[in-house]
Amino acid sequence: MSWGDLLLIVGGLGAGFLSGTIGIGGGLLFVPTMTVGFRLSQAVAQGTSLIAIVPTAIVGGFTHLRQGNVLIRPALWMGGGGVVGAVIGALVAVEVPGSVLARVWGAFLVLSAYRLGLQALQATQRPVPPPQVG
Amino acid sequence: MLVPLQVLWANTPQRHANANSLVAIIPIALAALPIYYFRKGSPQVDLHVALFLVAGSVVGAYTGARLLRRIPDRELKIAVAIVLGVVGIKELVFP
Numbered sequence: 001m002s003w004g005d006l007l008l009i010v011g012g013l014g015a016g017f018l019s020g021t022i023g024i025g026g027g028l029l030f031v032p033t034m035t036v037g038f039r040l041s042q043a044v045a046q047g048t049s050l051i052a053i054v055p056t057a058i059v060g061g062f063t064h065l066r067q068g069n070v071l072i073r074p075a076l077w078m079g080g081g082g083v084v085g086a087v088i089g090a091l092v093a094v095e096v097p098g099s100v101l102a103r104v105w106g107a108f109l110v111l112s113a114y115r116l117g118l119q120a121l122q123a124t125q126r127p128v129p130p131p132q133v134g
Numbered sequence: 135m136l137v138p139l140q141v142l143w144a145n146t147p148q149r150h151a152n153a154n155s156l157v158a159i160i161p162i163a164l165a166a167l168p169i170y171y172f173r174k175g176s177p178q179v180d181l182h183v184a185l186f187l188v189a190g191s192v193v194g195a196y197t198g199a200r201l202l203r204r205i206p207d208r209e210l211k212i213a214v215a216i217v218l219g220v221v222g223i224k225e226l227v228f229p
Contacts, residue, residue, distance in 0.1 A: 023154070057159040061199075079158040086169065107222070116215040117219070
């Protein structure tokens with residue numbers, strides 16, 4: 001086992017941990033780990049990431065189930081809907097240039113991050129109710 | 135994508151949204167795998183990289199999933215916002 005292999009394990013550990021806590025598919029983190037850290041081409045990184053996501057999500061998902069973190073019904077609906085979405089997405093992805101897809105995806109993520117951040121801040125700045133008099 | 139949609143549109147608590155998302159990814163990734171290979175022709179996978187990446191990621195996913203209950207909702211939300219923001223800016227600037 002080389003140093004590169006050890007670094008891959010450490011990278012996987014970090015990506016897997018964030019996957020388990022934040023709930024994002026490993027791909028969001030696996031792909032940059034491979035392209036930036038290990039100079040793999042985007043195509044190879046994406047293909048490899050798809051392979052790596054499956055065991056990661058299975059281990060994380062079943063641990064969540066055992067920990068009581070999962071709302072079963074919405075998770076099943078999302079999984080079913082996501083399969084249909086994946087098929088449609090794969091067909092659309094072939095027709096639309098990759099850079100356009102990446103920018104739309106990036107805009108969605110930034111907007112979501114902004115609104116989630118706002119929600120977190122509002123949760124801390126909730127006004128304290130005035131004391132009851134009388 | 136599944137995490138912000140649940141929290142912002144369906145008001146799902148952050149902890150459940152994160153866990154639901156990882157469970158939902160299992161069938162999605164399984165469905166995407168053959169589609170990716172059939173449409174792209176020859177599979178472009180580095181099995182050596184995948185093996186070592188997975189060796190770390192399954193341990194990380196297990197640990198992260200077990201720790202989730204202990205992280206307060208607000209801090210979890212901030213962490214999700216930071217990760218989505220960083221990846222989103224990267225996609226916008228270097229698509």
